[in-house]
Amino acid sequence: MIKLGVPSKGRLMEKTFEWFGNRGITLKRSGSEREYAGAVEGAEGVSLVLLSAGEIPRELAAGRIHLGVTGSDLVREKLADWDSQVTSLAPMGFGYADLIIAVPDCWADVDCLEDLDAVAHRFRATHGFRLRIATKYHRLVRDFLTRQGVADWQLVDSQGATEGTIANLTAEAIADITSSGETLRANHLKILSDGLIHQSQATLFAARAADWTGQQGDFAVLVHQLGLDAAKL
């Protein structure tokens, strides 16, 4: 069987079911409301595995699932050298979110990364420690700031309510995803003009490490059914 990993709850799950449904494949949760079992109708040799969106990158990398739907941000964050481990088969047109760097609105002289670099330098000289950026996207933020030549910062881990860390005095800046911008506005934060790290959306990925032996026939049919460009595979 081709194992397809799909987010187990919320809008990502609903939109994923809709995306496959529009292509003639019915995915559904089977069993009770709280049971994480799934069923597939309309595609031969495909089984459904319901997983946390955040765990799907690791399951793909380990080859425990052949295909998986999750945010492109999560794959880049959780997998070192992600494109050597998975192939991106199709952006799915939902689950849009931007990973950005934001600072307090009241930092009138900080609008871009160059300003942040200058402030971070002064901050370290004044306070004796590096300016703190709260995030759960450690790999993506570290790589981005290093590439952009910003120095004198440190990352502090925040697994949720990240925009609140500044008011709580545990960070000076944040890096988090935003979609409507409401949370940033409510917490009096502004995005740096060149602070966009990644534009994420739900994406269908294939695992390079999965055992594809004997799955090629069913996979070829699935690729056709989903309208994927076979030449890209």
Ligand SMILES: Nc1ncnc2c1ncn2[C@@H]1O[C@H](COP(=O)(O)OP(=O)(O)OP(=O)(O)O)[C@@H](O)[C@H]1O
């Ligand atoms: N407004 C939003 N808030 C949170 N995540 C969003 C939003 N818009 C899109 N996303 C995307 O949804 C994905 C995160 O989904 P979700 O929070 O269900 O994952 P998770 O961290 O595995 O959750 P859990 O561990 O609670 O199961 C990310 O790829 C993220 O970019």
Ligand SMILES: O=P(O)(O)OC[C@H]1O[C@H](OP(=O)(O)OP(=O)(O)O)[C@H](O)[C@@H]1O
């Ligand atoms: O731009 P917006 O539409 O306001 O959305 C962005 C917010 O949504 C996410 O939080 P989530 O609700 O997943 O909770 P979290 O604090 O646990 O990350 C994200 O971490 C932001 O806080």
